[in-house]
Amino acid sequence: RRDALSLTARGLVKGFGGVRALRSADLAVPAGTIHAVVGPNGSGKTTLLNTITGYVRADDGTVRLGGRAMVRRSPDRMARAGVGRTFQTPRLLPELSALDNVLLGAYARERSPAVVIAAGLPPARREAAALAAEAMAYLRFVGLGDVAGQQAGALPHGKQRLLEIGRALMARPSLLLLDEPAAGLSMTELDALGRLLREIRADGVTVVLIEHHIELVAEVADAVTVLHEGATLLSAPPATALTDDRVLDVYLGR
């Protein structure tokens, strides 16, 4: 087990030219929980993840990780602080094998040439062999042990998403942010994802996921934050959040 980290974002604001992607977004995630972020298209969910992780610079607002204020956030600094993430469109190295893609996730934690050397080469060096074994374990953990040698780019979309999770885990994050992990997954893969998320939580990782798949949210999330037009509408346990009149209004456009 590792030390899961809490995450608190307060009053995040982000404008793109005339578009206010975030007006005032709040997010409070206790350590060791699964937290879903939901909301209609364009409500600011991805921008929220991007401002938290420093992929996009926020105009205002604060982010605390494990109680520590994270100022001047960059993807690199956030990764070193223990934050892993995946993207709406998987960002893999398509020519490399599934195993090597996971292996390269170790670079976020070790920054050692051994990580790069290990990828694509026979495990000649002890260090490289240890990394490859660890990568294989994560690949199995996400249910992809049988496609280890296949090119990442040739895998079906659902498997690429699971592969991205494996790569993020290889960095041994304390907080994992997932952007629509269920998109494009088959029913079987969806079941597996639900189990996987609970195992990740049990392993001491705080999980935040943007998710449209309401059944998955209801099944795994400890709490849900609903975004609407760039602001937090409410945060509550799924049973409350997903049946709230204001939330139904937003989704159904009543």
Ligand code: ADP
């Ligand atoms: P969601 O993830 O909930 O669909 P987004 O965070 O992707 O919402 O987008 C929120 C709003 O910000 C949308 O109106 C979107 O078009 C706009 N937006 C997001 N990223 C950019 C960008 N890089 N440049 C301009 N507008 C953007």
